[in-house]
Amino acid sequence: MVEPSEPALRGTDRGVRVPKVLLWIVGIVVSLVLIVFIASFFIDEPLRRTTERRMNQSLKGYKVRLPKLHFSLIGLSITLKGLTISQEAHPQPPVAEFPYLRASVQWREILSGKLVGDMRVDGPKVHVNLLQLKAEAASKVPMKQKGWQQAFEAIYPLKINLLKITDGSLTYIDQDPKRPLKLSGLSLTANNIRNIHLPDKVYPSDFRLETDIFGSGHGTVEGRANFLAEPTPAVKAAIELAKVPIAYFAPMAARSNVRIEGGVLSASGNVEYGRKVQTVRLKKLSIHGVKLDYIHTVQTARAEARRAEKVKEAAKEVSNKPDLILTIEHFSLTESNVGFINTYGGRKVRLFLSDANLYLDNFSNQFSKGPAKARLSGRFMGSGATQATATFRPEDKGPDLDLYLKIDNTQLVSLNDLLRSYGNFDVTAGTFSLVTELHVKNNRVDGYIKPFFKDMKVYDRRQDKNKGFFHRVYEMLVGGVAKLLENKPRDQVATKADISGPLKNPKTSTWQVVVELIKNAFIKAILPTFERNVDALGKRK
Template structure:
């Protein structure tokens, strides 16, 4: 039997030239990467110093601190650590804090043949207090000349095409409030900022924002933008707010002589702002459970006049302004209370409407949008069933208003503060009702106010003879004016004549009606008898 032949092993093949070249190339690339990686740690500090110095040079009115920076030469990336920007006038707290800010090449756009950058901000914080805000507003240096654009170029030399913010925080600290106004968990993303794609579109860049509002509310904004538009950037977006607690702005509106308690807000709408278009539309605004009081006093009188003048100027400027459309399709207020507190009297008083439901529709600054209408129901002084309707149009040649109000069976005992303040007496029983109709057009007003007093009972106490005589006169006048079949006292005040000022706004007319004509019509005989007793 023949033994099998042993096979001679083939000699090892030597690598060809191509394999040697590939190994050399890979080795060189790996070596360069290692060198760049090691070099990154040696150039961190010099680059940090240069960037911090440049930022402080270009930003006017601010101080920049950059404690840490890491340069990643592979990928041309920078990571900023602990970057803060403080206002020189009020350095504490810093206006902006960036715990982590990353700038690198936007690699996705490399395939489009574009070399651009992207920014990623992780947990950034913005702090603003009243002192800092006033400094910003009253600064003589325009925003465009404060160096923000140059500072962005100092941070990263490539044009930024994509921005991503993760879990940001914006806080306003008011000196009169224990709780800050805070937008928390802010997430924002915008792409195609440099208009690489869709350059012919009016708004080529998409963006999204979501945040918590005052801790318990929620807000979202989705839209498109053209951030390179001239002379101003263009934005078109939809917004939505849900469950926003209104009373968190209490310290701010207190400076306008307003007191607010409770309340929750929700709304949605759209805005468009650009070189040629300026529109803001609220589709639906809902406010529930809010109590608001306007507080009038001698100390606030001068400020009230200034605010009224500013409101007149603003209304005149915005009314029927070409190219500007402000519109609210619907507003619904449910379960609210609106009041006025007058502390500018020897005997202060408060009048209010509780359980108020208000529906306002088609409110606009443009006459071409048609009439706005309002319907209100509530309880005057907590007991008087109240109904009101109104129609008004944006002023073109002066205010244009139709108003109808009816109040039934308000318990007079709940109005004792008012009665005592105006006529220096109190009642133990009776009801008050009112019907009023008011028309304003062509700078003239017409209408009437008709109050009714029923079963009026004046309090008789052990007081001086002069006061007892006064109470007797009040009761006597009520008897003389009594409507026997209905056992009620009625009078009527006609209103007619030109407006005192053609520039008076619709809202001012309504306020003046409440502050002046209303009270004079309610207590005409009481005021007359009060003067007679004093004589």
């Protein structure tokens, strides 16, 4: 047996010797990495000041504060912490806060030959109040000229291709700080922003936005976009809203004389917005359990008239506009209470429909979509069973509609506020019913309104004993007239008012026509019946 030589034994004991050149190379690389890592901290402060200055130079009307920035030469990334943006007119609170923002090279796109970046934003907060909103509206510099894009580009030299936002929030405070409009838990992912991957359609970038709305509501927007479209980005997406509490809009609605209590909103549909097309198609829009009142006062009458004129002009502007399509396939208002409040002779009068259910199908601003149909049910003044149907056809030659309304057995005592204000009397018993049919076409209205008063009792000796003598006489006269006019077999007071003739304003919208006809028919055809009958009885005496 041959014994191994001594050099061979030494090689076996010590293993393979690493070349000194390789050790030097590894050492140099590690040293360079350490130097780069340490050097990156020395350039953080100069870069922070430069970034903050460039952002402030770009913005108009707003100011940026950037307390901390870190640049990593190894990953070519930049991290911003504590970035805030404030409006110069109203600096508190800041309109935006970014606790953590990181931008870096999107390495996988280098394989496509593109040098772009991605950005991650954690916990951003956007906060706007009414004062800040008014200051922005009063500014002479348009929002698109405020320098937002340039300020954004000052953060990172590469074009951002992937954007991720997590746990964001958006808060708007109108007049009541205790009732903010807040989107929370907001997340957004938008990819292919720079159109790296050539699109086969006009919307190359996919995105998804999800958020909680006012605490209990939820919303998602998911689709595709062209973030580079000019003059503004274009988007095509599906929208889902669920259980959004609408009472949070009460402060804003109050400025339009609308009072809102309770209620939730849900909706689903599609939206497309671009330079040549603006389309909103809602498959369904539902409101449940809301109490809604329109309040009319003498003090706000002029403002109401101006708003109505603006609404009419806006409706005329969007009607049949070829590049603007607004469609609601199915709208529902369920288990709600809808009312109208007015002040007559110093008294507040509320007419309302409780347990209201309204269904509207095929509503659109485009005539080619065909007629819209509505069904309404509820209880007038809480007791009168109410049914109504309506058909609204395209308004190519002015308002065009058919309306049928029936109210059965409303307790008259629920109308006492109205009767006192208009007729200066009240009732102690009886029921009120109403049937009306209206047809509007070719700027002409034809139809009738027929009210019924059954078992009406106006004067009650015990209830009216504290009223003045002449007022008691007046109520006895009203009651006497009602007795004279009774339909004996049915014990009803009935009259019929024909409604026919040309529309006073052919340019009035269909909805305005409906409201005006019902108001005039009810107020001007029903209530004066009492006064005319009292006058007639007085003349006979």
